[in-house]
Amino acid sequence: MSVCSLHKTQxxxxxxxxxxxxxxxxxxxxxxxxxxxxxxxxxxxxxxxxLLYAILQLVLQQDQQLERAMAQVFGAARPAVGLQSQVVWxxxxxxxxxxxxxQLAGADASLADTVALYFAVQQGSGDITARxxxxxxxxxxxxxxxxxxxxHTELGTAWPAEREALAQAAPRFIRVNSLKTxxxxxxxxxxxxxxxxxxxxxxxxxxxxxxDGALFQTEPFKLGWxxxxxxxxxxxxxxxxxxxxxxxxxACAGAGGKTLALAARMQAKGxxxxxDVEQWKLxxxxxxxxxxxxxxxETRLISSSKTIKxxxxxxxxxxxxxxxxxxxxxxxxxxxxxxxxxxxxxxxxLQQDILQRYCKMLCVGGELVYxxxxxxxxxxxxxxxxxLSSRPDFQLLSEQxxxxxxxxxxxxxxxxxxxxxxxx
Numbered sequence: 001m002s003v004c005s006l007h008k009t010q011x012x013x014x015x016x017x018x019x020x021x022x023x024x025x026x027x028x029x030x031x032x033x034x035x036x037x038x039x040x041x042x043x044x045x046x047x048x049x050x051l052l053y054a055i056l057q058l059v060l061q062q063d064q065q066l067e068r069a070m071a072q073v074f075g076a077a078r079p080a081v082g083l084q085s086q087v088v089w090x091x092x093x094x095x096x097x098x099x100x101x102x103q104l105a106g107a108d109a110s111l112a113d114t115v116a117l118y119f120a121v122q123q124g125s126g127d128i129t130a131r132x133x134x135x136x137x138x139x140x141x142x143x144x145x146x147x148x149x150x151x152h153t154e155l156g157t158a159w160p161a162e163r164e165a166l167a168q169a170a171p172r173f174i175r176v177n178s179l180k181t182x183x184x185x186x187x188x189x190x191x192x193x194x195x196x197x198x199x200x201x202x203x204x205x206x207x208x209x210x211x212d213g214a215l216f217q218t219e220p221f222k223l224g225w226x227x228x229x230x231x232x233x234x235x236x237x238x239x240x241x242x243x244x245x246x247x248x249x250x251a252c253a254g255a256g257g258k259t260l261a262l263a264a265r266m267q268a269k270g271x272x273x274x275x276d277v278e279q280w281k282l283x284x285x286x287x288x289x290x291x292x293x294x295x296x297x298e299t300r301l302i303s304s305s306k307t308i309k310x311x312x313x314x315x316x317x318x319x320x321x322x323x324x325x326x327x328x329x330x331x332x333x334x335x336x337x338x339x340x341x342x343x344x345x346x347x348x349x350l351q352q353d354i355l356q357r358y359c360k361m362l363c364v365g366g367e368l369v370y371x372x373x374x375x376x377x378x379x380x381x382x383x384x385x386x387x388l389s390s391r392p393d394f395q396l397l398s399e400q401x402x403x404x405x406x407x408x409x410x411x412x413x414x415x416x417x418x419x420x421x422x423x424x
Contacts, residue, residue, distance in 0.1 A: 051077060051087045053115055056094065059335050060111065066091060066335040081214040089169070094118050095334035096167055097142030100135055104128065141167040142334070146341040151327075154376040162375055162411070165404035170331045172209040173200065173409075175229040175257075178264045179293045183207060186225050193218045205238070205261070206231040224291040229257045232328075232402040232409030233373075237261035239400060239414040240369040242317050244269035249315045251275050251308075251358050252322055253299075256285030258371075262319065263294035270296055273311075277302045311361040318362050322351045324372035324379050328404065328411020344378065351379060355387045359394065362419045367397070370415045375403065380413035393423040 051073055058069035070091065074084055094101065094115070102109065105117040121128050132140065138148045141163045151159040174197075176183045187197050187207065195218060196211035208231070209215060220226060237258040242248050244267045250259045253274035263272050274289075274297055276282050282299040289297040302308065325342040326333060355370060362368050370387075372379050381399065388394060394417050402412040 047079075047083055048086050048090060049115065049119075051079060051083070052090050052094070053112065055087070055091055056111060056115065059095070060338070063339075066095065066333065081217065082212070085212055090118075092169060092331070092334060093122070095338070096169075096331060097140070098334075098338055099144060100132070100139045100142055103135065103139060104131055138163065142337070143167070144337055147337060150341070150344075150376075154378060158405075161405040162403065165408075166327075166330045166411075168331060170230070170410065171408060172215075173229060173231045173234075174207050174209060174215075174226040175205050175234050175261060175264075176207060177225050177227060177260070177292050178205070179268055180223065181220070181225045186220055189220045189225065190218060193220075200231050203231045203234050205234050205264075224293055227257060227260055227288070227292065229261065230329075230332075230410040232407065232412045233257055234261060235400065235402060235409075236321070236369070236371045236412050236414045237319075238265070239371070239398075239416055240317050240319050241367065242266050242270075246270045246316045247314060248272045248317045248319070249275065249311065249361055250319045250321070251302075251361070252320060252354070253285060254281055254321065256281075256288055256297075258319060258321055259285060259297060260288060260292050260294055263289065263292070263297050266296060268294055268296045271298065272296045273315075274299050275302050275307070305357070308357055308361065313361070313363045315361045316363060316366045318358065318366070318368040319371065320354060320358055320368065321371045321373075322354050323347060324351065324374040325376060326373055328373045328375045328402070328413075331404070332410065344376070348378060348383065351383050352386060355383065356390070359387075359391070359417075359419070364393075364419050364422060366419050368394075368417045368419070370417065372413050373410060374413060375401075375411035381415070384415045384417075391423065393419055393421045395420050 054073045055069045058064040058072065059066050070088065079087065101114050101118045101121065104121070105114040109117070121132065137160065143151070143163050148163070151163055155162060176186050183199065183204070190197055193213070194211070195209060195213045195215060197207040197209050200206035200208050215221065238261070240262065242262050242265055246266060247270060248262055248266065250262060250272065253259045253276045256274060259272065259274045266272060274282065274285055279301050282301060286297070286299050300307065325344060325347060326336060327342070330337060359368060370384060374380060380401070384396060384399070388396060397416045397418055399416065400412070400414045402409055404411045
């Protein structure tokens, strides 16, 4: 569950968020490109542009989250599936490098100007490619100054490669639902519907979708044969060694992707309690569980601290997919970069609080996975070290750092712990 604490950005006269950063003084010396001919590029996208523009207005001028803005526009316009897919792709591509497009368009450029410039960059029009190469590397990667500074502080020399990876479009992965099918059968069924896929090395449950198509209108989806889930996220769910018949708690279940992965590995046998602080997420999760055939999933709202206390010592396995900065999934949520900086101090306090309180649900001998969708050590191993220093009843068994740069997956962290005694 990724929570990025964000504030509304102030909009300039153009309506776009003001992204000028003193870190990029060299870029600010570049003169804006002449725009009249660039609008020819805009004109070549007559079907895409109005929808893209409407979504970006909601995101950049009304501070809506990207996913919600797309749902609103698509719900009103009802575009064909193919057109909708194109718009989704362009929304992500534009927002991942928004500051670079704004810089090339000029400080006084309107949103329409900047969108037109974006299309021109996509086509490699005129001298835009040369101008692009004059931008600082961080701006070419669509990285605001505050995030670049934070990344260097957290990751040092490893940051530029991660920054570049997070600037790319995310691959599309699905998880095979082993409760209903297997990977080969799913691949064949998708291929019959015109959807091409390939196996993912190192992630037995994953397929990468390699073609366009209405994935969620296919018969396999309607039958509950798969869920859309990043391959890295699938590895995190697999880090908790659940078994059929286990007592398992997913204490920060959110949308339920990892819950359903755990249910499949349990063969829908045993008890899997999915918990969250928001009831609507649990309602959606239950619908997904029903479609997936995950009959052992039970949802429960965390209404107060008593909800956790009542479960003390009840679980064989606990997954804590805690709220985090979401730094590992920024390519999927690019609008998060253009709001206020991540409030890491508050998030780290929350993460440690969840670890300290929720670990008590685990029985002695039970195992826990602490997970984030962050690539920042201060949210990951540093939190485990702090936890272990105050909890001698736990030991660290293993950990995983899933790097976008190294794997092509989203960025995640998982620490696998065992409770070895009662705390004296």
